[in-house]
Amino acid sequence: MTTHYHWEEITVLETAIDDMNPEFHPYVIEKLLAGGALDAYLQPIIMKKGRPGVLLTVLARPRDVDHLLAVIFTETSTLGVRIRTEKRACLARSFLTAQTEYGPVRVKVAYTGDKNTPVRYSPEYEDCRARALERGVPLREVFRAALQAAQKTEKTPQ
Amino acid sequence: MTTHYHWEEITVLETAIDDMNPEFHPYVIEKLLAGGALDAYLQPIIMKKGRPGVLLTVLARPRDVDHLLAVIFTETSTLGVRIRTEKRACLARSFLTAQTEYGPVRVKVAYTGDKNTPVRYSPEYEDCRARALERGVPLREVFRAALQAAQKTEKTPQ
Amino acid sequence: MTTHYHWEEITVLETAIDDMNPEFHPYVIEKLLAGGALDAYLQPIIMKKGRPGVLLTVLARPRDVDHLLAVIFTETSTLGVRIRTEKRACLARSFLTAQTEYGPVRVKVAYTGDKNTPVRYSPEYEDCRARALERGVPLREVFRAALQAAQKTEKTPQ
Amino acid sequence: MTTHYHWEEITVLETAIDDMNPEFHPYVIEKLLAGGALDAYLQPIIMKKGRPGVLLTVLARPRDVDHLLAVIFTETSTLGVRIRTEKRACLARSFLTAQTEYGPVRVKVAYTGDKNTPVRYSPEYEDCRARALERGVPLREVFRAALQAAQKTEKTPQ
Amino acid sequence: MTTHYHWEEITVLETAIDDMNPEFHPYVIEKLLAGGALDAYLQPIIMKKGRPGVLLTVLARPRDVDHLLAVIFTETSTLGVRIRTEKRACLARSFLTAQTEYGPVRVKVAYTGDKNTPVRYSPEYEDCRARALERGVPLREVFRAALQAAQKTEKTPQ
Amino acid sequence: MTTHYHWEEITVLETAIDDMNPEFHPYVIEKLLAGGALDAYLQPIIMKKGRPGVLLTVLARPRDVDHLLAVIFTETSTLGVRIRTEKRACLARSFLTAQTEYGPVRVKVAYTGDKNTPVRYSPEYEDCRARALERGVPLREVFRAALQAAQKTEKTPQ
Numbered sequence: 005m006t007t008h009y010h011w012e013e014i015t016v017l018e019t020a021i022d023d024m025n026p027e028f029h030p031y032v033i034e035k036l037l038a039g040g041a042l043d044a045y046l047q048p049i050i051m052k053k054g055r056p057g058v059l060l061t062v063l064a065r066p067r068d069v070d071h072l073l074a075v076i077f078t079e080t081s082t083l084g085v086r087i088r089t090e091k092r093a094c095l096a097r098s099f100l101t102a103q104t105e106y107g108p109v110r111v112k113v114a115y116t117g118d119k120n121t122p123v124r125y126s127p128e129y130e131d132c133r134a135r136a137l138e139r140g141v142p143l144r145e146v147f148r149a150a151l152q153a154a155q156k157t158e159k160t161p162q
Numbered sequence: 163m164t165t166h167y168h169w170e171e172i173t174v175l176e177t178a179i180d181d182m183n184p185e186f187h188p189y190v191i192e193k194l195l196a197g198g199a200l201d202a203y204l205q206p207i208i209m210k211k212g213r214p215g216v217l218l219t220v221l222a223r224p225r226d227v228d229h230l231l232a233v234i235f236t237e238t239s240t241l242g243v244r245i246r247t248e249k250r251a252c253l254a255r256s257f258l259t260a261q262t263e264y265g266p267v268r269v270k271v272a273y274t275g276d277k278n279t280p281v282r283y284s285p286e287y288e289d290c291r292a293r294a295l296e297r298g299v300p301l302r303e304v305f306r307a308a309l310q311a312a313q314k315t316e317k318t319p320q
Numbered sequence: 321m322t323t324h325y326h327w328e329e330i331t332v333l334e335t336a337i338d339d340m341n342p343e344f345h346p347y348v349i350e351k352l353l354a355g356g357a358l359d360a361y362l363q364p365i366i367m368k369k370g371r372p373g374v375l376l377t378v379l380a381r382p383r384d385v386d387h388l389l390a391v392i393f394t395e396t397s398t399l400g401v402r403i404r405t406e407k408r409a410c411l412a413r414s415f416l417t418a419q420t421e422y423g424p425v426r427v428k429v430a431y432t433g434d435k436n437t438p439v440r441y442s443p444e445y446e447d448c449r450a451r452a453l454e455r456g457v458p459l460r461e462v463f464r465a466a467l468q469a470a471q472k473t474e475k476t477p478q
Numbered sequence: 479m480t481t482h483y484h485w486e487e488i489t490v491l492e493t494a495i496d497d498m499n500p501e502f503h504p505y506v507i508e509k510l511l512a513g514g515a516l517d518a519y520l521q522p523i524i525m526k527k528g529r530p531g532v533l534l535t536v537l538a539r540p541r542d543v544d545h546l547l548a549v550i551f552t553e554t555s556t557l558g559v560r561i562r563t564e565k566r567a568c569l570a571r572s573f574l575t576a577q578t579e580y581g582p583v584r585v586k587v588a589y590t591g592d593k594n595t596p597v598r599y600s601p602e603y604e605d606c607r608a609r610a611l612e613r614g615v616p617l618r619e620v621f622r623a624a625l626q627a628a629q630k631t632e633k634t635p636q
Numbered sequence: 637m638t639t640h641y642h643w644e645e646i647t648v649l650e651t652a653i654d655d656m657n658p659e660f661h662p663y664v665i666e667k668l669l670a671g672g673a674l675d676a677y678l679q680p681i682i683m684k685k686g687r688p689g690v691l692l693t694v695l696a697r698p699r700d701v702d703h704l705l706a707v708i709f710t711e712t713s714t715l716g717v718r719i720r721t722e723k724r725a726c727l728a729r730s731f732l733t734a735q736t737e738y739g740p741v742r743v744k745v746a747y748t749g750d751k752n753t754p755v756r757y758s759p760e761y762e763d764c765r766a767r768a769l770e771r772g773v774p775l776r777e778v779f780r781a782a783l784q785a786a787q788k789t790e791k792t793p794q
Numbered sequence: 795m796t797t798h799y800h801w802e803e804i805t806v807l808e809t810a811i812d813d814m815n816p817e818f819h820p821y822v823i824e825k826l827l828a829g830g831a832l833d834a835y836l837q838p839i840i841m842k843k844g845r846p847g848v849l850l851t852v853l854a855r856p857r858d859v860d861h862l863l864a865v866i867f868t869e870t871s872t873l874g875v876r877i878r879t880e881k882r883a884c885l886a887r888s889f890l891t892a893q894t895e896y897g898p899v900r901v902k903v904a905y906t907g908d909k910n911t912p913v914r915y916s917p918e919y920e921d922c923r924a925r926a927l928e929r930g931v932p933l934r935e936v937f938r939a940a941l942q943a944a945q946k947t948e949k950t951p952q
Contacts, residue, residue, distance in 0.1 A: 009709065014718060020835055023916060024460075027181045027445050030212040031452075031459050033684055045652055045689065046214050046682040048206030050836040052823060053919075054188040054528025056204050056216050057835065063718075073883055077799065077906045078458050081916065083887060086804060086853075088880045090720045093705055097715060116709045124618075126655060126713065129343050129685075136347075142394050143347050144340075144598075152626075167551065172560060178361055181442060182934075185919050189926075189933050191526055203494055203531065204524040208362040210349055211445075212686025215361065221560075231409055235325065235432045236932050239442065241413055244330060244379075246406045248562045251547055255557060274551045282776075284497060284555065287527075287817050294821075300868050301821050302814075310784075336519055339600060339659045346686040362688050364680030366520040368507055369603075370662040370844025372678050372690050373519065389567055393483065393590045397600065399571060402488060402537075404564045440934075460914075468942075497817045498776075501761050504844040505768075505775050520846050522838030528820040530836050530848050552774050603659050610663075616710050617663050618656075641867065646876060665842055677810055677847065678840040693839075695876075722878045725863055729873060748867045758813060758871065761843075 008115050009093045014042070015064045016088050017072060020049060022057035024081040029058060032079045039075050040068040063092075102127070102153035106135040109150040111157075125154040166273050167251045172200070173222045174246050175230060178207060180215035182239040187216060190237045197233050198226040221250075260285070260311035264293040267308040269315075283312040324431050325409040330358070331380045332404050333388060336365060338373035340397040345374060348395045355391050356384040379408075418443070418469035422451040425466040427473075441470040482589050483567040488516070489538045490562050491546060494523060496531035498555040503532060506553045513549050514542040537566075576601070576627035580609040583624040585631075599628040640747050641725040646674070647696045648720050649704060652681060654689035656713040661690060664711045671707050672700040695724075734759070734785035738767040741782040743789075757786040798905050799883040804832070805854045806878050807862060810839060812847035814871040819848060822869045829865050830858040853882075892917070892943035896925040899940040915944040 033044045043063040051057040060080070064072050069087065076085050096115040101108050112126040127150035136143040191202045201221040209215040218238070222230050227245065234243050254273040259266050270284040285308035294301040349360045359379040367373040376396070380388050385403065392401050412431040417424050428442040443466035452459040507518045517537040525531040534554070538546050543561065550559050570589040575582050586600040601624035610617040665676045675695040683689040692712070696704050701719065708717055728747040733740050744758040759782035768775040819836055826834045833853040841847040850870070854862050859877065866875050886905040891898050902916040917940035926933040 009705070016718070020833065023183055023185045023919075025181055025183065025463070026209075026214050026216075028459055029214055029682075030686070031449055033212075037684060043652065044684065045691070047679055047691070047837055048214060048682075050524050050528060050530055050819075050838075052528075052827060052834065054191070054524060054526075054820070056184050056187055056206060056524055058184075058214050059835070059837070073799070077883075077885060079460070081460075081914065083902075083904055084882050084884045086806070086880045086882045088720065088878065090718045092716050092718045093709075094716045095709060112715075114715055124713065129655075133347055143344055144395070144397075147341070148625075151622075167547070174560070178359065181445075183937070186933055187524075188528070189923055195526060201494065202526065203533070205363055205521055205533070206524075208345075208364075208682050208686060208688055210353060210360065210686075212346065212682060212684075214682055217361070217363070231325070235409075235411060237934070239440065239934075241428075241430055242408050242410045244332070244406045244408045246404065246562065248560045250558050250560045251551075252558045253551060270557075272557055282555065287497075291821060301818055302869070302871075305815070306783075309780075336517065339603075339657055341655055341657065342688050342690075343655045345688055349686070363521055364688060366503075366522075366840050366844060366846055367658075368511060368518065368844075370504065370665075370840060370842075372658050372661055372680060372840055374658075374688050375519070375521070389483070393567075393569060397598065399586075399588055400566050400568045402490070402564045402566045404562065464941075467938075497815055499779070499813055499815065500846050500848075501813045502775055503846055505765055507844070522846060528823070530816050530819055530838060532816075532846050553776070555776075607663055617660055618711070618713075621657070641863070648876070661840075662844070669842060675810065676842065677849070679837055679849070680840075720878065722876045724874050724876045725867075726874045727867060744873075746873055756871065761813075 009095050011091050011093055013066060014090050014092045015066050015069050016090055017062040017064060017069070017076065017085055018059060018087075019076060019080070019082040019085045020051060020057055020059050021080055021082055022051045022055045026058070028079065029060075032060070032076070035075050035079055036062055036072055039071055040064065041072055100154060100157050102150045102157060104135070104146065104149035104153050106139045106141060106146050106149060109135060109146065109153075111150055111154040113154070125151055127151060127154070167253050169249050169251055171224060172248050172250045173224050173227050174248055175220040175222060175227070175234065175243055176217060176245075177234060177238070177240040177243045178209060178215055178217050179238055179240055180209045180213045184216070186237065187218070190218070190234070193233050193237055194220055194230055197229050198222065199230055258312060258315050260308045260315060262293070262304065262307035262311050264297045264299060264304050264307060267293060267304065267311075269308055269312040271312070283309055285309060285312070325411050327407050327409055329382060330406050330408045331382050331385050332406055333378040333380060333385070333392065333401055334375060334403075335392060335396070335398040335401045336367060336373055336375050337396055337398055338367045338371045342374070344395065345376075348376070348392070351391050351395055352378055352388055355387055356380065357388055416470060416473050418466045418473060420451070420462065420465035420469050422455045422457060422462050422465060425451060425462065425469075427466055427470040429470070441467055443467060443470070483569050485565050485567055487540060488564050488566045489540050489543050490564055491536040491538060491543070491550065491559050492533060492561075493550060493554070493556040493559045494525060494531055494533050495554055495556055496525045496529045500532070502553065503534070506534070506550070509549050509553055510536055510546055513545055514538065515546055574628060574631050576624045576631060578609070578620065578623035578627050580613045580615060580620050580623060583609060583620065583627075585624055585628040587628070599625055601625060601628070641727050644724050644726060645698060646722050646724045647698050647701050648722055649694040649696060649701070649708065649717050650691060650719075651708060651712070651714040651717045652683060652689055652691050653712055653714055654683045654687045658690070660711065661692070664692070664708070667707050667711055668694055668704055671703055672696065673704055732786060732789050734782045734789060736767070736778065736781035736785050738771045738773060738778050738781060741767060741778065741785075743782055743786040745786070757783055759783060759786070799885050801881050801883055803856060804880050804882045805856050805859050806880055807852040807854060807859070807866065807875055808849060808877075809866060809870070809872040809875045810841060810847055810849050811870055811872055812841045812845045816848070818869065819850075822850070822866070825865050825869055826852055826862055829861055830854065831862055890944060890947050892940045892947060894925070894936065894939035894943050896929045896931060896936050896939060899925060899936065899943075901940055901944040903944070915941055917941060917944070 110128040132146040205217040267289040290304040426444040448462040584602040606620040679691040742760040764778040922936040
């Protein structure tokens with residue numbers, strides 16, 4: 005079994021926050037993604053004295069660290085942000101547009117390199133959402149149609 | 163198998179909070195327990211717009227509801243508190259004092275009524291903590307000693 | 321201490337979901353709120369066989385239950401939805417518009433009835449977000465300014 | 479939009495546990511399901527003094543409550559179990575056996591009654607797992623094949 | 637206080653997943669453990685757009701990384717897996733078989749090196765579960781008996 | 795935008811725990827903080843076989859690692875603790891004492907270096923709690939008063 009992936013260097017920023025209005029968290033994530041973060045997510049944690057805090061994790065390219073640190077220090081209540089460098093194994097991927105009965109939907113195609121399952125398809129959420137609202141059909145019906153159409157579409161790796 | 167329990171009526175208060183400094187939560191729980199709440203706990207939840215909120219649940223005797231509602235409205239940011247009535251099955255229980263090599267520890271005894279396991283023992287956390295700090299031994303060692311001593315102590319149901 | 325609230329009847333719908341693409345959850349909540357739900361939130365749970373599922377809770381007016389049930393059955397993978405009726409204690413509230421140095425921000429005012437803290441202020445998130453993006457200032461700075469301006473504004477209960 | 483469901487009465491048992499070895503939880507759930515519980519799940523909670531507890535929720539037919547209470551009191555450390563009665567809206571459902579390239583897989587079929595999405599298919603996890611291990615293919619590939627085969631199979635409501 | 641542990645090098649693999657049927661997670665963990673992972677666990681997280689995702693963490697020996705990466709890419713929906721190297725402090729440990737009134741139970745023995753608590757005992761879950769089901773006694777009763785018997789058993793460090 | 799922070803080296807200790815009485819966790823955290831830990835928090839996780847475990851994370855100065863490892867091995871049930879080194883970006887900070895209508899409250903001042911938001915204020919929880927209990931006013935009212943008084947106080951960076 006051969007899996008086709010390449011390696012990249014990635015910086016992980018983390019900080020635990022226990023004294024900020026939770027309404028601010030989605031805004032912070034929005035600003036981080038707009039500022040170049042590759043991903044950002046929150047984990048509920050239990051901090052000292054039984055406080056229900058949140059651990060913020062941000063994945064970033066090394067060159068964006070300064071800017072993202074400034075966003076965190078400006079928009080959150082934290083006094084310290086931890087940083088580490090990791091490697092990330094990334095699958096080769098490409099996009100295709102599936103023509104469904106509800107309209108076009110972009111589909112991400114990932115190449116695992118495993119002979120038994122040459123490709124994996126992930127319909128783009130925003131496209132599916134738009135088609136579902138336009139046509140008044142369930143979101144999962146649009147996903148299903150996009151997956152089915154993608155499997156019949158010819159594709160080439162990026 | 164016969165289990166020995168009695169029923170009581172209990173009121174459950176719940177409210178989801180997404181816009182309060184999380185540092186306040188342990189204080190709210192402290193005030194609720196001081197105000198007669200039987201128990202109170204927090205659950206991390208995901209609220210609208212992806213906010214990491216907290217669901218506060220309070221268990222109370224029906225007669226304490228007005229006072230506990232006032233605590234919640236005064237100390238939290240919520241605008242609405244839900245209330246329902248439930249029944250609670252409660253095991254018969256009593257206390258004994260176990261004499262351990264680290265000093266005395268109160269132990270809660272519960273009577274399940276199951277012939278194979280006539281009683282269950284729960285050493286009191288605060289007593290174990292006090293003995294562990296006094297003697298410089300691990301907390302779990304004090305628990306272990308208290309359980310062992312309790313099993314050798316005669317006891318009668320409440 | 322007198323707290324000023326009124327009671328209303330509320331229906332709670334709940335269902336545990338362990339076999340649905342998690343990308344669909346925010347869409348389901350969006351559809352439920354658009355369909356009249358008063359609130360909707362998600363709790364991470366551990367279901368049988370160790371599955372990381374999600375408990376969906378929806379708060380609704382009794383008259384909206386049929387429609388919201390149809391949304392849940394159409395958009396999620398669930399086969400059963402539980403329903404119960406609860407009472408909800410609701411604080412009297414009103415809105416004011418605070419004039420801040422960053423522009424106008426609507427602020428929710430809640431009347432707890434406690435003499436020591438006659439009112440509580442909650443700046444509207446969407447207004448604060450809009451002002452923060454327009455002016456390039458931190459979100460919490462807009463909240464702070466809105467709270468400060470609200471405290472100087474005259475107001476009357478709804 | 480008409481959704482086809484019927485109502486049944488259901489009992490919900492709940493208890494918050496903060497002093498039991500977490501290894502016991504899956505065993506408790508196994509015993510509860512073997513004892514007739516319709517479902518059982520765990521939620522991480524923050525209990526008093528900052529303890530990371532677990533809320534156990536059990537769904538049951540009213541006639542099984544006595545037995546399930548005895549299981550909880552015998553197998554867990556709890557001293558009290560709350561009970562409430564709810565209604566549950568249940569979709570009509572049936573089973574079919576999908577013939578896939580990896581072997582037979584049972585598929586649950588749910589009838590939402592919505593004209594746009596007459597049925598929903600859920601391949602049975604245990605069948606998919608067995609086929610995946612037998613054939614050395616990814617689990618999701620078996621799910622995909624079962625869904626595709628189910629959509630081509632004729633079926634009749636239960 | 638001297639604690640007796642040795643150091644080993646360990647690789648940590650992590651990936652956040654927001655678009656996979658949660659039913660697959662326990663299967664992924666089963667495959668990872670069967671493929672040599674030292675441990676694997678899931679954390680509920682809140683991903684962008686408010687999605688309730690899951691962070692998968694896998695601990696592995698460096699030599700198993702290629703194989704475990706292939707399992708993750710084949711069985712999950714992820715497109716990228718992060719990797720870092722850490723050190724792990726491991727206590728010396730051994731096994732003994734405790735003879736209880738319910739039958740034999742293996743018990744893990746850990747040597748903390750602390751003079752006040754020379755050893756720690758952990759009864760093996762699967763053995764306790766088997767004895768509990770055979771004899772129809774509570775699981776915790778078998779644990780209790782195994783701990784008690786272990787403390788009377790002579791043992792030697794590995 | 796310039797943010798004023800300095801870098802320090804920090805050690806992170808982590809261990810996943812699935813077989814310890816959850817009552818012990820707050821005690822472990824108390825002992826770790828008393829032993830020099832900079833911070834410590836808990837995350838609910840799902841471990842193998844569906845166990846609701848807890849991931850303990852401890853932040854420490856490199857010189858305290860030996861002692862903190864001994865605390866973890868002595869007080870918890872773990873057999874292995876992972877360690878990694880990270881960098882931490884720390885904001886410049888100082889303290890001031892705000893004179894409020896409820897009495898003095900220490901306030902932490904953080905210097906983000908952003909011209910638009912030169913400082914951030916965090917009232918000390920324990921001071922606010924003490925004033926709230928003394929005066930019988932809501933905790934958030936004391937926070938509000940402390941923030942307002944802090945903004946009028948002259949201050950100099952540390």
